[in-house]
Amino acid sequence: KSPVLPSVPTFDCSNEQHLAEAKARMDRFYFRTGNSMDPLEPLSGEESTPREQAEYFRRIENSPGRFVTRMTLPAAAGNSTTRAVYGLRTFCVGTTSRFVLRGGIVRECHGDGSPVNAVYNDETASPV
Numbered sequence: 857k858s859p860v861l862p863s864v865p866t867f868d869c870s871n872e873q874h875l876a877e878a879k880a881r882m883d884r885f886y887f888r889t890g891n892s893m894d895p896l897e898p899l900s901g902e903e904s905t906p907r908e909q910a911e912y913f914r915r916i917e918n919s920p921g922r923f924v925t926r927m928t929l930p931a932a933a934g935n936s937t938t939r940a941v942y943g944l945r946t947f948c949v950g951t952t953s954r955f956v957l958r959g960g961i962v963r964e965c966h967g968d969g970s971p972v973n974a975v976y977n978d979e980t981a982s983p984v
Contacts, residue, residue, distance in 0.1 A: 864927060866890075870920035878925045879913070884939065887912060890924040902928065902939055 867874035868890065878885040882901030889897055899912045916923045931940035 864929065866924050866926045868921070869916050869923035869925055874925065875916070875920070882909065884927050885925050886928055887916070887923055887925045889922050891922065900928070 867878065869875045869878075869887070878887070878901070882904075885901045887899040887901070899908065901909070904912070928939035930937050
């Protein structure tokens, strides 16, 4: 069956084309470390300052394989809309170059960027 909503792909920041596209549309992208065992250290392009972005991109340039990016999604906010960060569990294939696989469950991220526990059964998970 076809999914009701398209999956939100996660892009590896070591891919220069993906990183350039995300940088060009900072208001629609979210960055974080790609390994859930690392501190997530998120950066929301829409909410961050130019100084925060510059510092974060220095870190990405120093170790691009540690970071991933994904688009934010439109979300309802009262009578208007905003953009929200949704967290997929990070599924990776560990090879010399890392491939980030699409996942099947999304959950709205915690506001502080802390990990999203996939075992929660609180009806906040949504199939994609």
